[in-house]
Amino acid sequence: MSRASGAIAPLREFIVAFGRLLDSGPNEPRILSEGGALLRQLVAQGDWLPDAFAQPDPARYQQFLLHADSTERFSVVSFVWGPGQATPVHDHTVWGLIGMLRGAEYSQAYAVGSDGLARPQGEAVRLDAGDVEAVSPAIGDLHRVHNAHADRVSISIHVYGANIGAVQRHTYPAEGARKPFVSGYSNTLLPNLWDRSSEPRSTTTSA
Amino acid sequence: MSRASGAIAPLREFIVAFGRLLDSGPNEPRILSEGGALLRQLVAQGDWLPDAFAQPDPARYQQFLLHADSTERFSVVSFVWGPGQATPVHDHTVWGLIGMLRGAEYSQAYAVGSDGLARPQGEAVRLDAGDVEAVSPAIGDLHRVHNAHADRVSISIHVYGANIGAVQRHTYPAEGARKPFVSGYSNTLLPNLWDRSSEPRSTTTSA
Ligand SMILES: [Fe+3]
Ligand SMILES: [Fe+3]
Ligand SMILES: [Mg+2]
Numbered sequence: 001m002s003r004a005s006g007a008i009a010p011l012r013e014f015i016v017a018f019g020r021l022l023d024s025g026p027n028e029p030r031i032l033s034e035g036g037a038l039l040r041q042l043v044a045q046g047d048w049l050p051d052a053f054a055q056p057d058p059a060r061y062q063q064f065l066l067h068a069d070s071t072e073r074f075s076v077v078s079f080v081w082g083p084g085q086a087t088p089v090h091d092h093t094v095w096g097l098i099g100m101l102r103g104a105e106y107s108q109a110y111a112v113g114s115d116g117l118a119r120p121q122g123e124a125v126r127l128d129a130g131d132v133e134a135v136s137p138a139i140g141d142l143h144r145v146h147n148a149h150a151d152r153v154s155i156s157i158h159v160y161g162a163n164i165g166a167v168q169r170h171t172y173p174a175e176g177a178r179k180p181f182v183s184g185y186s187n188t189l190l191p192n193l194w195d196r197s198s199e200p201r202s203t204t205t206s207a
Numbered sequence: 208m209s210r211a212s213g214a215i216a217p218l219r220e221f222i223v224a225f226g227r228l229l230d231s232g233p234n235e236p237r238i239l240s241e242g243g244a245l246l247r248q249l250v251a252q253g254d255w256l257p258d259a260f261a262q263p264d265p266a267r268y269q270q271f272l273l274h275a276d277s278t279e280r281f282s283v284v285s286f287v288w289g290p291g292q293a294t295p296v297h298d299h300t301v302w303g304l305i306g307m308l309r310g311a312e313y314s315q316a317y318a319v320g321s322d323g324l325a326r327p328q329g330e331a332v333r334l335d336a337g338d339v340e341a342v343s344p345a346i347g348d349l350h351r352v353h354n355a356h357a358d359r360v361s362i363s364i365h366v367y368g369a370n371i372g373a374v375q376r377h378t379y380p381a382e383g384a385r386k387p388f389v390s391g392y393s394n395t396l397l398p399n400l401w402d403r404s405s406e407p408r409s410t411t412t413s414a
Contacts, residue, residue, distance in 0.1 A: 019277030052396075068401040070226030070276045075401070166403040184404025189259075189396040194275040194282065196373040197391025 010048040012193040014038055015067050015076065018159065022073050028095055032134045035159060036097055040132045043099035043157055049078060050191050054102075056082035056153045062186040065165060067193065072163040077185070079145075081105060081154045086146035089118050089172040090181060094161040095136035100127040103147065103154025107133060110142040110172065118142055118172035127156065136161075142172065217255040219400040221245055222274050222283065225366065229280050235302055239341045242366060243304055247339045250306035250364055256285060257398050261309075263289035263360045269393040272372060274400065279370040284392070286352075288312060288361045293353035296325050296379040297388060301368040302343035307334040310354065310361025314340060317349040317379065325349055325379035334363065343368075349379060 017038050026034065042048075053064040062080040069075065081103070089110050098107070108124040121140075126148060127133055135141055147154045158164070165185040170178040224245050233241065249255075260271040269287040276282065288310070296317050305314070315331040328347075333355060334340055342348055354361045365371070372392040377385040 015277050016279065023278065065399055065401055067277070070222050070274070070281070071230065072223065072401075074277070163401050163403075165401060182404045185399060185402045188399050188402075190399050192272055192392060192395050192397050194272055194279075194370050194372060195392045195395070196370075197389045 006199050008048050008050065008191060008193050009199070010042055010045045011066060011076075011191075014042045015193065018074060018076075019069065022069075028136060028138060031095060031161070032097065032136070032139075036132045036134060039097050039099040039157065039159060040130070043101045043132070044130055046101070046129075049101065049155070049157075053078045053187070053191060054080060054153075054155055056080050056085075057186070058082060061085045061087065063165065063183060064187045065185040065190055066157075067190065068163050072166075073161070075160050075163050075165070077158045077160070077164060079156045079158055081147035081156075083152060084147055084150045087144055089142060089144045091137075091141045091169050091172075092135055092160065092164070093137065093141070093167055093169050094164070095134065095138075096161070096164070097132060097134050097159045098127065099132045099157045099159075100129050101155045101157050102129055103149055103152060104128045105154050105156055106146050106148050108144045109140050110144065111140075112142070112172070112178075116177060117175070118178075213406050215255050215257065215398060215400050216406070217249055217252045218273065218283075218398075221249045222400065225281060225283075226276065229276075235343060235345060238302060238368070239304065239343070239346075243339045243341060246304050246306040246364065246366060247337070250308045250339070251337055253308070253336075256308065256362070256364075260285045260394070260398060261287060261360075261362055263287050263292075264393070265289060268292045268294065270372065270390060271394045272392040272397055273364075274397065275370050279373075280368070282367050282370050282372070284365045284367070284371060286363045286365055288354035288363075290359060291354055291357045294351055296349060296351045298344075298348045298376050298379075299342055299367065299371070300344065300348065300374055300376050301371070302341065302345075303368070303371070304339060304341050304366045305334065306339045306364045306366075307336050308362045308364050309336055310356055310359060311335045312361050312363055313353050313355050315351045316347050317351065318347075319349070319379070319385075323384060324382070325385075
């Protein structure tokens with residue numbers, strides 16, 4: 001318990017810093033560059049994610065909410081990819097930052113043609129541990145993501161400009177029109193990032 | 208799961224509304240009056256607190272963090288009092304609102320005399336389900352709280368102007384100087400308030 005509560009400090013510090021960044025009223029390019037730098041710092045540290053939020057599921061990739069902002073300005077989600085798992089082609093409708101924590105993933109951009117069908121655009125981008133990528137309606141919002149590894153788990157940490165699990169968005173089937181999509185979350189419990197009573201700076205009594 | 212996630216909506220709506228109130232830059236009297244009205248609404252609804260955050264412990268009262276704001280402007284905590292349980296005399300150092308959800312509690316105010324000892328001030332205030340009380344350095348910050356019931360659990364919902372579990376504050380023994388006090392929290396997991404994918408407004412696909 002002491003260990004877990006101290007170990008998670010990098011995530012708490014990231015969330016406080018990201019909240020302060022948004023308090024300063026930045027435009028989207030600044031959110032993506034300065035927020036991306038904060039996320040790069042976070043995923044450069046390998047040991048802070050509690051095991052409960054790093055567990056794959058054999059049936060599908062997991063989306064564990066780690067924190068949601070009080071007024072839903074942003075959310076932080078741990079994506080856990082089992083071997084070979086992939087998303088459908090999907091959009092976000094808000095800005096998003098993706099930081100690779102463990103393993104690797106490929107993100108293939110898509111664009112919708114005049115016939116309404118989504119088709120791949122350019123080469124897939126490979127993210128390795130420590131890498132950060134961005135999505136948004138302004139810079140390219142559609143992609144399909146898959147675990148680069150067929151034989152091991154990969155984990156990326158995502159930050160979005162909304163409570164992403166509740167956002168009304170879309171998946172894009174290979175044939176036919178886009179479909180409404182609300183992702184929800186895989187977890188009913190979040191980590192408690194906020195208990196500092198076991199950390200060195202504090203003097204705790206058992207009252 | 209569907210039920211739990213829908214049932215918790217009043218808490219999510221309270222947190223969003225409280226965040227918006229603080230966004231408007233209110234002074235403390237406005238926080239206590241308008242925030243107090245929001246809390247009164249919340250504790251008027253009886254059914255939203257998940258059972259895991261309503262469990263007493265035979266050894267001592269429980270302090271379950273339900274939500275902390277991204278930049279620690281406020282936190283929301285479920286206090287669960289076993290039969291006859293009580294706090295020590297303590298301060299908060301920040302504003303606090305206390306809303307009675309189930310059962311009843313007594314709050315006895317204290318003041319520090321010129322000898323440095325804390326003594327009771329006036330009559331204890333009884334809070335019954337639906338009642339809301341406030342504390343702060345400006346209006347009276349020291350009190351001792353106890354369950355009004357010797358034979359049943361009582362639960363109150365508290366909101367503070369900080370991440371209260373991490374605040375450096377004090378307890379006041381009957382004899383001798385005040386002692387440093389950091390309360391921490393009883394829980395390592397928080398409820399996920401943010402999943403709306405099972406609620407009626409959304410159209411969820413299983414992608
Ligand atoms: Fe995505
Ligand atoms: Fe108190
Ligand atoms: Mg009364």
